[in-house]
Amino acid sequence: MEFRELLKTRRTIRLFKQQPVDDEALAALIDAARVASCASNKQRLRYIVVRTPELVLEVLKHTRWASLVQPARTPQPGISSPAAFIVITTTEETLSELLCADAGAAVQSIEFAATDAGLGCCWLGAIDRDAIQNLLQCGKIVYLAAVGYPDETPKSVDVSIDESCGYYLDKDGVLTVPKLRLQDILKWK
Amino acid sequence: MEFRELLKTRRTIRLFKQQPVDDEALAALIDAARVASCASNKQRLRYIVVRTPELVLEVLKHTRWASLVQPARTPQPGISSPAAFIVITTTEETLSELLCADAGAAVQSIEFAATDAGLGCCWLGAIDRDAIQNLLQCGKIVYLAAVGYPDETPKSVDVSIDESCGYYLDKDGVLTVPKLRLQDILKWK
Numbered sequence: 001m002e003f004r005e006l007l008k009t010r011r012t013i014r015l016f017k018q019q020p021v022d023d024e025a026l027a028a029l030i031d032a033a034r035v036a037s038c039a040s041n042k043q044r045l046r047y048i049v050v051r052t053p054e055l056v057l058e059v060l061k062h063t064r065w066a067s068l069v070q071p072a073r074t075p076q077p078g079i080s081s082p083a084a085f086i087v088i089t090t091t092e093e094t095l096s097e098l099l100c101a102d103a104g105a106a107v108q109s110i111e112f113a114a115t116d117a118g119l120g121c122c123w124l125g126a127i128d129r130d131a132i133q134n135l136l137q138c139g140k141i142v143y144l145a146a147v148g149y150p151d152e153t154p155k156s157v158d159v160s161i162d163e164s165c166g167y168y169l170d171k172d173g174v175l176t177v178p179k180l181r182l183q184d185i186l187k188w189k
Numbered sequence: 190m191e192f193r194e195l196l197k198t199r200r201t202i203r204l205f206k207q208q209p210v211d212d213e214a215l216a217a218l219i220d221a222a223r224v225a226s227c228a229s230n231k232q233r234l235r236y237i238v239v240r241t242p243e244l245v246l247e248v249l250k251h252t253r254w255a256s257l258v259q260p261a262r263t264p265q266p267g268i269s270s271p272a273a274f275i276v277i278t279t280t281e282e283t284l285s286e287l288l289c290a291d292a293g294a295a296v297q298s299i300e301f302a303a304t305d306a307g308l309g310c311c312w313l314g315a316i317d318r319d320a321i322q323n324l325l326q327c328g329k330i331v332y333l334a335a336v337g338y339p340d341e342t343p344k345s346v347d348v349s350i351d352e353s354c355g356y357y358l359d360k361d362g363v364l365t366v367p368k369l370r371l372q373d374i375l376k377w378k
Contacts, residue, residue: 003192003305007221007298023377030375032196035345035368036297037312040256041356043369050378067229097289098314101332104293105312108225109196112301116192123226123294125287136378143290156224165232179224180232186219188212189239189325 001116010111011156011177013120014065014073015080016148025117026051026084029147032113033088033106039098044091045106048138051084058135059085062128063144066175068166073175075146082122082146086110087132089139103142110145120150160184190305199300200345200366202309203254203262204269205337214306215240215273218336221302222277222295228287233280234295237327240273247324248274251317252333255364257355262364264335271311271335275299276321278328292331299334309339349373 001009030047038045050059057077066073075081088103107123114121124144133141154175159165161184167177190198219236227234239248246266255262264270277292296312303310313333322330343364348354350373356366 001192003190003195003301006192007224007302010224012226027371027375031371034371034374035196035199037201037293037300039314041354041366043354043374046374046376048376048378052378055378095286097284097286100286100290101293101296101314104226104290104295105297106293107290108294108297109301111226112192112298113196125228125290138376165230167230177230182216182220182223185223185232185235186216187235187237187327189237189241189244 006112006115010115011154012122013150013152013154014122014175015075015150015152016082016120017151018078019083019149021051021083021119021147021149023051025119026147028117029086029110029113032109036105036109038102038105044099045102045142046089046091046139048087048089048136049084050087050136056083056085057081059132059144062131062135063124064126065122065124066167069169069175072169080151083148086145086147087136087138088142088144090142092140095140095142100142107143107145114147118149119147122146195301195304199304200343201311202339202341202343203311203364204264204339204341205271205309206340207267208272208338210240210272210308210337212240214308215336217306218275218299218302221298225294225298227291227294233288234291234331235278235280235328237276237278237325238273239276239325245272245274246270248321248333251320252313253315254311254313255356258358258364261358269340272337275334275336276325276327277331277333279331281329284329284331289331296332296334303336307338308336311335
């Protein structure tokens, strides 16, 4: 897809079709993360793709979703759960601002690649890192990204700086995400 | 440009043509940052685009570039300096891991949009935040992104996990950026 089109259409997805995603498509998402920008090119992030259905549901237990519209956008096991989790780990012992910035860049690249492939994605920071680390016997966890075929079509609306940024379900149950207008977040010098 | 093509071609650019970038093109980069993912949709980032030539050179004084290839990839004022700086600031009083993750996602979106528009971009974290904040009389600074028309063509090479990730100038003076191979950073569960 053209990047301009991706910018318009990409949205966080939290309800997924119960349809597996093949390994090749999942690997392509990690390849997008691989070439994202990172501080001093140190490449301190590593990726675990969890796609065994039982293990996906185990990881799901340790995640929290969309607090403002609970429980409508908390995926239900076997009904709206993701096909896979991308677990972003690090070779470092502790998290830091710079490492989290690297992970943010990597996730953004994953999200574009997912949308480009017809997939949906949700970046998750509200996770029980210790529990997931224990479950997967892996290194320090930075963030997760849930991945699957989208089963919702969220929309965004532009709002002014005085309005609320809280997302909500509209009268048709569509997740609606307010975004601040360009002129309200940009100054020229 | 197709996103897949962007993934292949995007590279950090540190030498720029001395050619201005019009405001519309710069605004489009902020619009790409605007719709990037952010924690709880709180949108706590704000953007200052510095493109007045004198002020760009003032900001440049407070930045450090590509420590491994000093001074070859430190832009020289009026010779290889960027046309603009995007100053990423926040409404928060202090930086945090989550805020830096948001900024990482925003910068990654800016970088793709820049490449898509024929521009080059360098994400800068080694900056004198206090000096720039003082110069611009702005809120807390998270990161900068330098922007302009590229005057170099860096390349990437895939390397295994045992090799160095340090970037270098090859025998022709081309900046060469080692990236870890996909199979070395990805595990399946």
